[in-house]
Amino acid sequence: MAKQRGAIVVDIERCKGCELCIEACPTSVIRMERKVNGKSYHFAYMENPAECTGCNNCAIVCPDGVISVYRMKVEV
Amino acid sequence: MKKDILLLKGNEAIAEAAIRAGADAYFGYPITPQSEVLEYLMLEKPEERTGMVVLQAESELAAINMVFGAASAGRKVITSSSSPGVSLYQEGISYIAGAELPCVIVNIVRGGPGLGTIQPSQADYFQSTKGGGHGDYHLLVLAPASVQEMADFVKLGFELAFKYRNPVMILSDGLIGQIMEKVELFEQVDRATEFDQSWVTTGKTPDRERNIITSLNLQSVMQEKHNFKLQAKYKKMQSEVRFEEIECEDAEYLMVAYGSSARVCQKTVQLARDKGIKAGLLRPITLYPYPSGKLNEMADRVKGMLSVEMSAGQMVEDVRLAVNGKIPVEHYGRFGGMVHSPREVLEALEEKIVKK
């Protein structure tokens, strides 16, 4: 059976750690990294990549446009 | 219909000249004593004659900002108002000067301060020549003394505005705005300009970077640099100085007057010479840049100077700066909407300069 699987790439240095992507994610994929970036912001990363469906929600609510979304059909 | 020689009010001459100078747009708001400019334009339908846009704004604030918008497209834009309205223009003028946009602004000055009178005055000299709004900037200021010059200076104003990418002010008053004189009008000029258009905001095309018209620099180092650039431009503008000499060659006493005052003083020169007083008149045509060099040179030849203005004494400060203490410099003028007569000026010349 084919399933939509997604993944995000975060532009770490542009992320301001506002956490709006965490709120927007329907499958609780994203968390904030404990480490900080060059501007001292915690930044988003995929904590549960297996749950990502590539729905774009996190990316379109991101005020800084730091999230790129990828999606493909995977056989499971 | 060919209308090369017309009998026009000064204000109408401004309007007709704007169309003929190939202006792309006029934005304005009614105010006495210059409402004829907008009225004439509306009657003439310049949209049909040349494609020029004419729009009555809801306020002077809006009018000057419409000028700002249209000027950013690299088009020839003109507006006119009178003193209280020009005060409202100042915010926009400061932005336009800061952003280095060309445009022509006409001020048909009336008596002030406040709402003042609707009669002629020259009390907006400081505002016009020293900046007017906030920040270090200058307008290039032309002072017509006839209806003919009202028309000619619109064309000249556009040329200078584009040459320097700087707002040009035509500083006139209710007297020249309202009198009717014969005007020989110049031929219709093309709306397109030959000046550099690389900076205009008309839409970013693939062949260039985006253009940004702004007067903002959050980094003070950059703002200072921008100011140095502006100052260098104002220095360059000094070469545009224009003036008229009337009976100056053998003059012992010199009157300095512009616009309407210069017309009055022209008669005073005659009256003085009839009485054996060797008077002359220097008429600054550009008020910024100011003919300081000429006045300084004249100060070596004459015994005293009288700055004659319809104000409490504004231009006299520039005359004194130019003369730098070499000879006595005094001021005379009626103001608040009153116009001095040639005889009043002669009396003042005798009292303040000749007898001293």
Added chain:
Amino acid sequence: MKMEVQDISKQIIDPKNLVYDRSPLMTDNVLTYCPGCGHGVVHHLMAEVIDEMGIQSETIGVAPVGCSVLAYEFLDVDWLQAPHGRAPAVATGLKRIMPEKYIFTYQGDGDLAAIGTGETIHACNRGEHITIIFINNGIYGMTGGQMAPTTLPGMATSTSPYGRDVSTMGYPIKMTELVAQLPGTYYVTRQAVHKPGNVRKTKKAIQKAFENQKLKKGVSLVEVVSNCNNGWKMTPVKSNTWMEENMFPYYPLGDIKVDGELVK
């Protein structure tokens, strides 16, 4: 197991699988807005709309005074930066002289609903064929959280520290409803960008507002009720909840005027 997931992710992250990326019309400049600010979302939407409509070379933006004064740093189109509140007049000048171009203003509530009320109402009343994007966060963000014309009754700001007392400070102004009454407006809507569904609706609204310029039927105005977590002194997430609970009842979302007709 974990290795396997990471391997799959690596497999997915391939240019051929890219489904969302920052609009190419956004410049590389890092947005100067606070973390979580709605301005950024709207910027990206405008960039997407202009890019997708293919009108970059025909579009000129007018930036206001306020937080978005530097909007011209972020969208790769020609821009002017207008004096405070005067953007609709500046846009009028641009549009009148270039009627075929797409002219938009981007303004905050202080700019559009306080100092620029006259310019806004009269540009709307003249039916200028322009697009106005209006960000309403009920506060002056740039200058440090002062009371705005749109500040809610009782809302504390730095110039209404005990809450906005309407008996002395007046009422929040609903500019969007107000201009919808004018015959010169063609499309007037109020949206938000705090949730994915709202973002998608707002994008459609912005697109419609730009497309309407071709019709030459008047002003299209899109208000976006937005957060100011810094000014409101909340986390970004909490500010969005607060906005839903407090701003939306006063500024209800939805179309107010569509195709020249008032809704309802």
